[in-house]
Amino acid sequence: MRRTFDDTLSWSETGTELLLDTAAGWGEEQYLAPSGLPGWTRKHLVAHVAANADALSNLVRWAATGEKTPMYSSPQQRNADIEAGSRKPAAELAAWLSSSAERLAAGVAGLNDDQWNARVVTAQGRTVPATEIPWLRSREVCVHAVDLASGIAFTDLPAGFMTALADDIVAKRGSAAGPAVVLAATDTGDHWELPGEGEPVTVDGPLADVAAYLAGRPHALTTPDGSSAPALPAWL
Template sequence: MRRTFEDALSWSAAGTELFLDAVAGWGEEQYLAPSGLPDWTRKHLVAHVAANADALGNLVRWAATGEETPMYSSREQRNADIEAGSQKPAAELAAWLHESADRLAVGTAALSSAQWNAEVVTAQGRTVPATEIPWLRSREVCVHTVDLATGVSFADLPAGFLAALADDITGKRGNAPGPALVLTAADTGDRWELLGEDDATAVAGPLAEVTAYLAGRPHTLTATDGSPAPTLPAWL
């Protein structure tokens, strides 16, 4: 793993600022525009990011107190919170977004070294040390800033974050069904392999495009033989 705890803290803070800057000053019209995610308006996406801050705050509380506090009581509750948030007026939704981000920042800043090493359980059921919380948050705010469809692209995200995200996604995709791939970031020399069905397809391009492809986002990649890059199954 080439990302460090300090890296994740930095990316989480930078990604949060990027997301908040992207939505600053929006009114109802901007919030109700489609996001880059199917069937979601920008309101849905902002509600999701605000709810994620509160959910990660539950893990911070778990690490701080030792009291088991899951991110969400259920997937149904998570989905209901996002849907309810998507119905909030613009000003109320913006307030939730900022207040939840502030609460998470205050909570993480108060954790001691021992508390950072406490074990918590993610929404996917993985048991991890609390030091993973900033990485989980950085993924949300960085990727979803792109999903807001305001012109921010993967190329605008930190290169270190992009490489770490590509590592993370290939690790998660490693045991899942899908095409066999050899991916090369032509601008950095980074390389990833996905074991899968049939012979491996070679795909190369800028790091930002490779990471966008792995994350299931719009990209410009083709295989090195000129054919379309294989379609990947869902990442999360």
């Protein structure tokens, strides 16, 4: 694992600042513009990120008190909260985005060493130590800062985060159906192998494009013969 707990704390803070700064001052017109995610406006996306902060605060509370507090009451409720948030006025949505991030940061800052080692359960049903919470938040804020479709790109994210993201996605994709791919980051020398169907396809390019490709975002990666990198199934 090429990430430390301190790394994830730093990336969570960096991504949060990047996302908040990008959306700062937006009115209805900017919030109603399409995001980089199909079918979602920026309002949907911001509601999702704000709801995620509240959900991760539930895990912080679980770690702090020992009282089982799931991220979401149900997948249906999670989706309903995002849809409801997408209908909030711009100012109210912006306030939720900011206040939820502040509550999560305060909760994280209040955990002691023993509480960080407490076991909690993610929305995907994985039992993990609370030390995973900053990494879960890092993925949300960093990737979705790009998804706001307001000029932020993967090249604006910390290189260490992108490497860790690629590691994480490759580990998750290892058990999923899809094409076999060998990936190489030409600017860092890192390599990843995705097991899958057929002969492995070699794909290389800058780390930012590799991370974007693995995350299912727009990229410029091609195979040695110039054809597009093979499509991958969803990773989350």
